[in-house]
Amino acid sequence: MPETYALYAIKYATHDRTVALNFLEPPDPHDTPMPIDYFVWAAVSAEHTFVIDTGFNAATAERRGRTLIRCPSEGLAAIGIDAAAVESVIITHFHYDHVGNFDLFPKATYHLQDAEMAFATGRHMCDPDTQVPFEVEDVVGMVRQVYNGQVRFHDGDTELAPGLSLHHIGGHTAGLQAVRVLTARGWVMVASDACHLYANMETHNPYPIIFDLDDMFAGYDTLKRLADSHDHIVPGHDPQVMDRYPAVSDQLANIAIRLDVEPSI
Numbered sequence: 001m002p003e004t005y006a007l008y009a010i011k012y013a014t015h016d017r018t019v020a021l022n023f024l025e026p027p028d029p030h031d032t033p034m035p036i037d038y039f040v041w042a043a044v045s046a047e048h049t050f051v052i053d054t055g056f057n058a059a060t061a062e063r064r065g066r067t068l069i070r071c072p073s074e075g076l077a078a079i080g081i082d083a084a085a086v087e088s089v090i091i092t093h094f095h096y097d098h099v100g101n102f103d104l105f106p107k108a109t110y111h112l113q114d115a116e117m118a119f120a121t122g123r124h125m126c127d128p129d130t131q132v133p134f135e136v137e138d139v140v141g142m143v144r145q146v147y148n149g150q151v152r153f154h155d156g157d158t159e160l161a162p163g164l165s166l167h168h169i170g171g172h173t174a175g176l177q178a179v180r181v182l183t184a185r186g187w188v189m190v191a192s193d194a195c196h197l198y199a200n201m202e203t204h205n206p207y208p209i210i211f212d213l214d215d216m217f218a219g220y221d222t223l224k225r226l227a228d229s230h231d232h233i234v235p236g237h238d239p240q241v242m243d244r245y246p247a248v249s250d251q252l253a254n255i256a257i258r259l260d261v262e263p264s265i
């Protein structure tokens with residue numbers, strides 16, 4: 001029997017920016033404000049806890065001009081997850097806002113796509129533009145986890161547990177993976193950066209950091225195929241996610257929301 005999961009998004013950072021940074025073809029000549037949020041996610045069943053992505057730290061936020069609201073581990077603690085005890089972490093891809101903070105997860109096994117490690121440590125990183133969203137210390141940190149015995153590599157789609165599977169999408173990075181989670185409302189796709197914003201997919205106008213455009217568009221189709229409906233796709237950076245889903249509790253408004261509950265809008 002597949003397990004059903006409680007599924008959470010935890011907002012940990014934000015960035016004020018304008019619309020031009022969020023689309024391959026800027027849709028608005030006036031370049032109006034369009035901030036993005038940064039999340040980690042968690043899927044929790046009676047048997048398993050999976051943390052999806054680990055976020056950046058204060059030093060990286062400072063260096064890159066992002067606003068860190070709270071350490072991702074504090075957000076996880078607010079929903080009852082002790083990062084220091086977490087055994088399973090899924091890394092969707094190696095961009096600075098999704099991987100790192102290794103010191104906070106000493107017991108974790110990291111689930112990665114082969115293609116992402118090859119991408120982040122291989123010939124494509126000779127291109128300075130491709131390097132920009134990567135932090136070399138995060139990439140080297142993951143290599144250290146390999147040598148520590150704390151990485152499980154996956155090549156394509158994999159079921160990690162009944163009701164939770166990884167899906168290699170590519171597009172944004174070579175080895176980007178999304179996570180399919182069975183919840184009380186059906187199958188939800190944690191898209192991560194397979195879809196940054198609702199509008200990227202709705203207007204077929206992707207976020208402009210792209211390794212392979214064909215794979216990016218194919219990824220939108222994959223998300224739609226694997227999710228129970230459009231409302232079961234959770235984009236990786238859209239502030240609207242915080243508005244559409246209920247907070248875990250009144251105290252956690254604007255901090256942690258439930259994705260296993262139907263969205264209100």
Ligand SMILES: [Zn+2]
Pocket residue numbers: 095097098193236237
């Ligand atoms: Zn991202």
